Amino acid sequence: MTGLKEKYKKEVIPAMMKRFGYTSVMAVPRLEKVVLNTGFGKFIAAKSGDDHRKTLEAIIGDMSSIAGQHAILTRAKRSVAGFKLRAGMPIGAKVTLRGSMMYGFLGRLIHVVLPRSRDFRGLPVSNIDERGNLAIGIREHIFFPEVSPEKAKNIFGLQVTVTTNAKSKEEGLELFRLLGFPLKM
Numbered sequence: 001m002t003g004l005k006e007k008y009k010k011e012v013i014p015a016m017m018k019r020f021g022y023t024s025v026m027a028v029p030r031l032e033k034v035v036l037n038t039g040f041g042k043f044i045a046a047k048s049g050d051d052h053r054k055t056l057e058a059i060i061g062d063m064s065s066i067a068g069q070h071a072i073l074t075r076a077k078r079s080v081a082g083f084k085l086r087a088g089m090p091i092g093a094k095v096t097l098r099g100s101m102m103y104g105f106l107g108r109l110i111h112v113v114l115p116r117s118r119d120f121r122g123l124p125v126s127n128i129d130e131r132g133n134l135a136i137g138i139r140e141h142i143f144f145p146e147v148s149p150e151k152a153k154n155i156f157g158l159q160v161t162v163t164t165n166a167k168s169k170e171e172g173l174e175l176f177r178l179l180g181f182p183l184k185m
Contacts, residue, residue, distance in 0.1 A: 004110075004179065005103045012178040019174060029132060029166035029175050034102045036067055037074075038141075038158040039092040041083070058153055060093050065146040066158075067095040067105060108145075109136075109160065110180055116143045122184035125173060132172020134162040134181070 008030070016028045040059050056073070063071035074092040076085050085091070097105050114120055117138065128134050139157045142149040166172040177183055 003103075004107045005100070008179065012175065015178055016171075016174065020171065029164050029171050031102060031106070031175075031179075032098070032163045032165055034097045034105055035094060035161045035163070036063060036071075036097070036158055037092065037094045037161070038063060038156055040154075040156060041085075041091055055154060056090060059156060062141055062147050062152065062156075063093045063095055063158070066141065066144045067097060068101055069095060069097065071095045106162070106179075110182070112145055113138070113143045114182055120182075122182045124184050128169055128172050128176065130169050132164045132166025132169060132175065134164075134172070134176055136160040136162070 013025055013028050016022065017025070022028055038059065040055070060071045060073070071093040072095070073090045074094055076087055076089045076091050079085060079087045114123075117140075123134070123136060127136060137157065137159055140155050141147055141158055142152055142155055162176075164172050164175060166175060173183070
């Protein structure tokens with residue numbers, strides 16, 4: 001069992017039951033999934049052919065090494081002439097993590113990546129939506145220890161969305177605070 005999952009079972013569940021008055025362990029909010037997402041429109045817009053393919057492979061390779069599982073391409077659903085975009089063109093990459101992979105990734109995110117990022121003073125509470133989900137924007141993917149800054153040709157940002165089954169913002173905020181997320185209060 002990973003450290004974050006152990007902490008959830010031993011510390012977070014009893015604290016949440018006491019704070020919100022849950023009668024069952026199953027009523028306590030829990031983490032459901034983590035989605036890593038990036039768009040790479042500006043990296044492939046001017047490229048064609050072999051450069052285009054190499055850029056896609058490099059970004060997907062970096063996303064896969066960050067997440068620990070293979071990233072998939074997201075494609076445009078419709079054409080937009082103003083953006084020089086055609087339906088079916090690759091526009092991003094995403095990875096969905098669940099279970100032990102999710103807890104392992106979140107442990108690295110909380111204890112390694114966020115403290116390494118420049119001028120980090122905590123996550124704003126406004127990043128938690130009304131359903132108790134947390135959205136984190138990371139400007140540079142080279143903050144992750146899995147990516148070598150010397151080898152990275154394209155530095156891209158990514159979004160990390162942590163989805164919970166909390167019913168309200170207060171429940172989600174308390175869950176993230178107890179799990180050790182660095183929140184600005």
